[in-house]
Amino acid sequence: MIELKHLSKVYTNGQTKVEAIRDINLTIEDGDIFGIIGLSGAGKSTLIRCINFLERPTEGQVIFDGVDLGTITHRELLKKRQSMSMIFQSFNLLSQRTALGNICYPLEISGVDKKEARERARELLKVVGLADKEKSYPVQLSGGQQQRIAIARALATNPKVLLCDEATSALDPNTTSSILELLKEINRSMGVTIIVITHEMKVIEQICNKVAVIDNSRIVEEGPVTEVFTAPKSQIAKQLILPTNQGVPEAEGFRCLRLVFDGTSAFEPIISGLSRSCDTNVNILGANTRNIDGVAYGQMLIQLPEDEAVTARIKEYLDQKNVKYKEEGLNVG
Amino acid sequence: MLDNAMIALLGTSIWETLYMVIVSMILSYAIGIPIGVILNITSKDGICPNRPVNAVLGVIVNIFRSIPFLILLIWMLPVTEAIVGTMVGPTSVIVPLVVSAAPFVGRMVESSLSEIDGGVIEAAQSMGSSSWQIIYKVLLPEAKPSLIIGAAISITTILGYSAMAGIVGGGGLGAVATNYGLYRYEDEIMLITIVIIVVIVQIFQEVGMITAKKLDKRLK
Known part of the structure; x- marks a missing residue:
């Protein structure tokens, strides 16, 4: 379980202060696929980076499995991050390592021996459906395949939580769907809690059970997806969720x-x-x-x-x- | 005149030059890599931002880089003598060569490391890598092709410096060019030394580029 309590992050640049997120309170239960949706600049990226302390919040607490991440030592934090993996919009694979090498990376740094790491990596390649690509370098893989390798890498250390930062935003609609299905499957079969940051409604619709809407650095609405989607209350939620002119054809000839x-x-x-x-x-x-x-x-x-x-x-x-x-x-x- | 004695002298000089250049290169990298890494990681967007360390090291590097090599070479003679016990010969030149080249190499390394995508570093951090692990498992391996190209450039610079050392008794091809080409007006010898130096530079450069290309997994 992850609890965010009064989480705020202020960036100071000389005289100017920018409040990226403000007084965020959220509870993410084990097994959730929790979506956080907002427009660009709303503070989503900062929020997800505060969850694993890639960005240290200026105020508030992140409580992960009963431990306040703000109070532990740096070494303990690094250990915690191994059970809280992350995937990214731009995949961020090591370009000079093969697919297999990339998946081995988190195992190497956590001290697993090479042979064991390779075995585990091969298992994970099967899970993400790329068993035949172990010798390929990232440049030889498509975006969807790279994201699958990134997912396998994120799962290598058996994390409890997977943070997804706009993980499908760089992918085409079909690939997006298949990656989302993979995430759903991972959630179901491995019981990994997933937190998804996105600006796309369909991502939330396809996989999340809970959603929070972030606007202007604050959470403006949250709840089960079915509730928020059927009756959005905030202006921004309405804007994101309600149908637009998509699906209505252009007038032709009449x-x-x-x-x-x-x-x-x-x-x-x-x-x-x-x-x-x-x-x-x-x-x-x-x-x-x-x-x-x-x-x-x-x-x-x-x-x-x-x-x-x-x-x-x-x-x-x-x-x-x-x-x-x-x-x-x-x-x- | 190009007689047997001269050919033998050129042969020895080529070895002296290669010896000076390669040993200086190794030592410069032994010092330059840590300098480059520290400059990179302590910069504002680095993994361990530290303004004072970055600023102080940056200034030291700039000072040594701005002293013209020939002046540094002469200025350092007492230091050289203290370290290697002599002020003449190829070994003595290694000292000022390293002092001059290491800061240069440091900047080259820094710039190679700064080419790495910040996202990859962030991913490594998100997996719980320590700073040390990021340096030797992410920064240096990811920058490898660029580091090798940098090395090809550095070795050319060091070769150029080593030739200057010939003027003050440093040995090598620079000494041949100075003693025969300059003082005795033997244009033929001068030309031969130039050709040899050009060929050596070409070889280093090509080997560096080919190796970098071969190792770079970003190229399909």
């Missing part, structure tokens, strides 16, 4: 109206209401909406009829219902 549901209109059958009250058929070209706690969010693209009078009635109806819209498609500049 005169169209893009309806925007931003939470100000009630969730009611707008389209059938519109169809009935304007006495026209409505053709929906695409939609990406979500009902969150009885409020509609998202966008919808509908085709406009040829008749100008009907179009005017449609707009009037939408105004009444407080739905925002924008005309798109043919002849719209």
Whole structure:
């Protein structure tokens, strides 16, 4: 279990002080896949580096398995880090060592003998599905493969916790998914607690059971993913979680109206209401909406009829219902 | 005139030069690597930032690097005599050569180490590496190809310095060039020594570059 208590980190540069994180309180239970999501500059990277004391927090405590990391000696801290591994956005493999050599590194520094280290490394190469790449150097591997080697390296010392710093941000969507599945599998089969830092919603959605939203150096919201995702309270969470125009096609060849549901209109059958009250058929070209706690969010693209009078009635109806819209498609500049 | 005696002298001189250069090179690296490592790790973004140590060492290095070699060579004569017991001959030149080259090598090493991606060092720290482990398992091995290129450059510099030592009785090819080429106006001998020195530099340079390329695992 990891507890963060009133964690703050202030960087001082001459006269200017920058507060990277401020009064962070979080509890991460054993076996969690805990996501921390935020925009860039929110303080995510500092936060994850404070957890393993790569950055020493200026205030507050990190309690890992009942031990306050701020009170132990440097030597003890180095020992602790072996049970709290980390993977990175840019993989950070040793370029002059083979895949096998990279995985052996943490074992070498913890004093495991060479032969034993190699055996363990080979086992781990199997776990990450790269048993045939032991002699390859990082430059010969793809991004996804490099991250798999980094994961194997991180697991070498049998850590209790794996810290992931934007681990999939440099990867394409398919590779991202496969790496996330691997992390999930590791969590399930080895019981490793995982802390994930990301700016991507889909990472949280795919693997996390709990999430905290960080904005402007503070945690603004936290809880089980299902709760936070179905009913985000903070502005930033809404911005990160709610559907945007993704999945709604661009208007093509028709005169169209893009309806925007931003939470100000009630969730009611707008389209059938519109169809009935304007006495026209409505053709929906695409939609990406979500009902969150009885409020509609998202966008919808509908085709406009040829008749100008009907179009005017449609707009009037939408105004009444407080739905925002924008005309798109043919002849719209 | 290029007679048998002259050929024998050139042969001995080549060995003297190689002896001076290689021994100086080894000693300069023995001193220069620790200097470079300390400069790197104590810098602001290093693994053990320490401003006073970095500043003091930096100043010392700069002082020795800014003294022209010929002046250092003469200025150090008493020290040289105290250490090797003589002020002439190839062995005596090794002392000022090392004093002059070690700070230079230190800067070369520092710059090679600074090319290493900070992320890799951070990863090593996150795995619980001590500073010492980072130095000999991450910094030096990762910088190896760059260090070898640096060594090829350093050896050329040392070779150039060693030739200067010929003027004050240091022996080697520099002495031949000075004694025959300069004082006796034997242009032929002068030219031959120059060609030999150029060839030696080329060999060192090529061997260094090829080795660096061969060892660099970043190249596919």
